[in-house]
Amino acid sequence: xxxxxxxxxxxxxxxxxxxxxxxxxxxxxxxxxxxxxxxxxxxxxxxxxxxxxxxxxxxxxxxxxxxxxxxxxxxxxxxxxxxxxxxxxxxxxxxxxxxxxxxxxxxxxxxxxxxxxxxxxxxxxxxxxxxxxxxxxxxxxxxxxxxxxxxxxxxxxxxxxxxxxxxxxxxxxxxxxxxxxxxxxxxxxxxx
Numbered sequence: 082x083x084x085x086x087x088x089x090x091x092x093x094x095x096x097x098x099x100x101x102x103x104x105x106x107x108x109x110x111x112x113x114x115x116x117x118x119x120x121x122x123x124x125x126x127x128x129x130x131x132x133x134x135x136x137x138x139x140x141x142x143x144x145x146x147x148x149x150x151x152x153x154x155x156x157x158x159x160x161x162x163x164x165x166x167x168x169x170x171x172x173x174x175x176x177x178x179x180x181x182x183x184x185x186x187x188x189x190x191x192x193x194x195x196x197x198x199x200x201x202x203x204x205x206x207x208x209x210x211x212x213x214x215x216x217x218x219x220x221x222x223x224x225x226x227x228x229x230x231x232x233x234x235x236x237x238x239x240x241x242x243x244x245x246x247x248x249x250x251x252x253x254x255x256x257x258x259x260x261x262x263x264x265x266x267x268x269x270x271x272x273x
Contacts, residue, residue, distance in 0.1 A: 109256040110270060113248030114188045117261065119170040120243050133225045134234050134260075136245060140164070140173050140190075141222075144201065145213045150175030154215055156196045161189040161253050162217070169264065170244065176215065180253060191253030192219040221247060221255050226268060234260065234267075 119139045140162060145152065154160065160178060164171040166186040175181065180189055195216040200209045224245075226234065237243050246259040246266075260268040 105254075106256055109250040109254045110248045110258055113250040113254075113256065115246055115248055115258060116164060116166070116171045116188060117169055117244050117246050120245060133223050134231050136222050136224055138219070138245070139170070141217050141219075142201075143173055143176060143215045143217060145176070145215065148173050148175050150177045150181070154194055154197050156194055158194045159191060160194060160215075160217075161191055163187055163189050164249075188249045189253050190219055190247075190249050190255050192217045219255055221245070221257050224257055224260060224268070226260075230268075234262075237262065 121137045121139050121141065143162065150163065151160075154176070158178070160176050161180050162176050163174040163181050163183075164187065165174045171188070174187070177189070183189060195218055198214045198216060199211065201212045201214055202208075203210050234243055241263055244261045244264070245257055246261060247255045248258050249255045256270070258270050259266045
C-alpha cells in the first residue's frame with residue numbers, strides 16, 4: 082500500500098512539473114514585451130536537423146567596444162543584454178551581470194555566454210582584428226517547423242529577410258512568438 086501511494090505521488094509530481102514548464106513558457110509569451118530581432122546566417126551545413134531550424138541573431142555575437150555595461154566576463158556566465166527599440170529591429174545597448182534598470186522602450190534579455198573571444202574577422206578589410214566579443218545563447222536558437230517547411234527559412238529567396246518576433250518577460254526570459262518573412266508572419270507560436 083505504501084509503495085502504491087509513493088508511485089501515485091511521483092506521477093502527480095511529474096505531471097505538475099510538466100504543467101509548470103508549459104505554464105512558465107506560456108506566461109512569457111502572453112505577458113512579455115514583443116520585440117523583433119534580425120537573424121544572421123549560420124553555416125548551412127548545420128542549419129537543420131530534423132524538423133527544426135537553428136537560428137542565429139545579430140545579437141548572438143556582441144562586440145564589447147560597441148556596447149556599454151560591464152566588462153569582465155567569463156564563459157557560461159548568465160548575463161542580461163539591454164536592448165533598445167529600433168526600426169525595425171531591436172539593438173543591443175549594454176551587457177550586465179545583473180538585471181539593469183529599464184528605461185522606456187528597452188528590455189533586458191537573459192542569455193548565457195558561450196565563450197569570450199579576442200579576434201573578429203573583418204569582412205571589408207578581409208583580415209582578423211583585435212576585438213573582445215561575447216558569443217551568446219538566449220534559449221531561442223531553435224524553432225520547430227512543420228515537416229518539409231524548413232528549407233524556405235534556410236535559404237530565403239532573393240530579397241527576402243527572415244526575422245523573429247520574441248516575447249521578453251520582466252525576468253529577461255525570451256520565447257519565440259512568430260517567424261517573420263519580409264515582416265509578415267509566416268509561423269505563429271500557439272499553445273495548441
